[in-house]
Amino acid sequence: MAFLVKKKKFKFQTHVTLEELTAVPFVNGVLFCKIRLLDGGDFTASSSSVTVIVVATVIEQSTMAPGMLGKNVSGGI
Numbered sequence: 740m741a742f743l744v745k746k747k748k749f750k751f752q753t754h755v756t757l758e759e760l761t762a763v764p765f766v767n768g769v770l771f772c773k774i775r776l777l778d779g780g781d782f783t784a785s786s787s788s789v790t791v792i793v794v795a796t797v798i799e800q801s802t803m804a805p806g807m808l809g810k811n812v813s814g815g816i
Contacts, residue, residue: 747810748808749807749808749809750805752805754804755774755802757772757800758797759795759796759798760795760798761794763791763796765791765794768790768791769788769791770788770791771786773785774802774804780805780806780807782804782806
């Protein structure tokens with residue numbers, strides 16, 4: 740009868756803000772950041788490409804990521 744146990748799902752929104760990357764090991768170059776949600780959804784986002792200046796780069800980009808967590812009703816957590 741284990742197949743009758745329902746899992747309760749919690750849906751939520753996550754606001755991610757990427758401000759800057761510091762201590763970049765490249766003296767000069769172009770970087771971007773990729774964000775992926777590995778568990779609880781299939782969200783993927785990429786930042787715009789920016790130039791590295793004096794081992795740091797400022798990105799200042801925000802994104803919203805939907806997510807979901809499953810919980811077994813009999814487990815408690």
